Amino acid sequence: MGNIENFEVLNIIDELENYIEKSSTIPLSQKVIINKEDILELIKQIRIKLPDEIKRAEWVKQEKQKILIEAKQDAETIIMEAEQRINNMVNESEIVKKAEKMAAEIISAAQTNAKEIRLGSKEYADELLGNLENNVENLLNLIKNNRNELKGH
Numbered sequence: 237m238g239n240i241e242n243f244e245v246l247n248i249i250d251e252l253e254n255y256i257e258k259s260s261t262i263p264l265s266q267k268v269i270i271n272k273e274d275i276l277e278l279i280k281q282i283r284i285k286l287p288d289e290i291k292r293a294e295w296v297k298q299e300k301q302k303i304l305i306e307a308k309q310d311a312e313t314i315i316m317e318a319e320q321r322i323n324n325m326v327n328e329s330e331i332v333k334k335a336e337k338m339a340a341e342i343i344s345a346a347q348t349n350a351k352e353i354r355l356g357s358k359e360y361a362d363e364l365l366g367n368l369e370n371n372v373e374n375l376l377n378l379i380k381n382n383r384n385e386l387k388g389h
Contacts, residue, residue, distance in 0.1 A: 245285045252278045 252275070259268040 245282060245289060248278055248281050248285065252282075 255274060255278070256268060256270065259270050261268050
């Protein structure tokens, strides 16, 4: 509808221009003879149509500003969300690195403990076997002595 009224204003201006071009000229001058009422009627029609167009143009200008402000706010929100995601990813990466480091330390400690336990269990087994060997030797000596006594020696 705005375009139709806009065209109406332009059509009225064209009509005014054509009216002036087609008007009779005063000989030997650039002046034309016009009907004052016709011209004033065309100007009146322009005045009637222009305020609506001016209001519409102002409204469009305000809407454009609103749209630009909203677009800027949306862009800022998108940037903030992207920065947050990047920070979260960096933080998650740091957490993963710390977790991997802790895991490596735990594995290393477990391997050290397992080695110590193996060495300790070997020493303990060796100690037990040594005690058993001593007991067996003592028992063998006792058996030999008892046999020798039985034989009468």
